[in-house]
Amino acid sequence: MFRILLKKEFLVELKSKEISASMLTFGIAVILIFAFSFNVPPDIMSTFAPGLFWVMTLFISTLGLHRMYAYEKEFDAFGFLISAPVDRGLIFLAKWVSGTLYLVITDLFILPPFLLFLQLQVSVSIGLAALVLIFGNLGLMVLGSLVSGLAMRAKMSEVLLPVLLFPLASPVMIAATKASAGLLKGEPFQSWQVWVFILGTFIISFGLVGFLVFDHITEE
């Protein structure tokens, strides 16, 4: 059942490409603004880079999350989805996993212009970089899928989503930024592994909570 739900998420996106297109364009626009606002030498920019990258990811995740639920809101497809005999925890898992995948793919597309426009030169271990990227995005999206479920049917949902998401996501932002900084500086994994553990704790805690409470969020 989980696979069917996941397939549905991807098929909808493949047909419209709304989420990926909006996240990608918005991401590049944000990089441009960063480049203009932080007109500093590359060595100083490299100290800001991890924070800027995750701020950008947080912004684009908000946009993606909004679109993710907007589809179903527009055609009341969500009503049909939750009336199907499906464990709602699985709906949450499908949204979380698909959202993380969109975000990781968008990040991968955005990384080259990010490095190019901000004139950054990096040489990092691909495996560790993938670990940080996936953990950071899993952390953002586990919370995002949960919070956007809350904000979706409220009035002013587009305002409510970031207002709720940003403070709740602060541990993810801190941990992902610190882990990326350790990675970029070439420090050994042992010196920044604590941040990966914090991200892991966050992902497991909110993954479990989301799975358990999503039923109450989607109840009609």
Next chain:
Amino acid sequence: MFIQSRVNQIWFGLLVLALAIDVNTIINHTPMVPQQQWAQKIFYIHVPVAWTAFLSYFMVMVAGIAFLATKKTAWDRLGRAAAEIGTMFMILVLITGPIWARPIWGKPWVWEPRLTTSLILFLIYIGYFMLREFGGHPERIARYAAVLGIIAFIDVPIIFLSVKFWAPEVQSHPQVEMSQQPTGILGPFFYSLIVFTILYIFMMRFRIHTLKLQEEIETHAV
């Protein structure tokens, strides 16, 4: 009615008296801590207020779990009252924290884990009230608020830990040091803590009562 009840009136009178004794004790009968002098005295208020705020947010989570399990309106009412009073106390934490920080650290804001966690929680609860305001149907709002109350409290230890590791240089929090201070400090401190806890319980009872009245009025209006 709450205010007309003789028991509540006596409780209110005793609370005012206990608070007056608390303030007098803090000003006149607590020892001056070297280097910190008068600035340290804010902690007889700051710590009990912070304790009450966190206790209140813990209550929001408990009420949230109980509401989702039972769907009884009383739990939603308790959660809402605890969220409101907790946020009020959290505002006091965010005011009294910088009052102490300025003379001690030389700047009004320091990214100290407890203070930072308080600020983040406060922001989360601003969102909580917005959700309650714009959530739509009252029954749905109650469910959403319960879920958010649970999420917010689960986030607390993770926020605290991440800020602690993020700014390891800021560790000198007087709450820890107070246990090593002379006995003249601990007695008034615990007295203040108890008075604020009783004040909190009294405020909660009053707010739950007014929320109940409000619901009755709304039901009759419909």
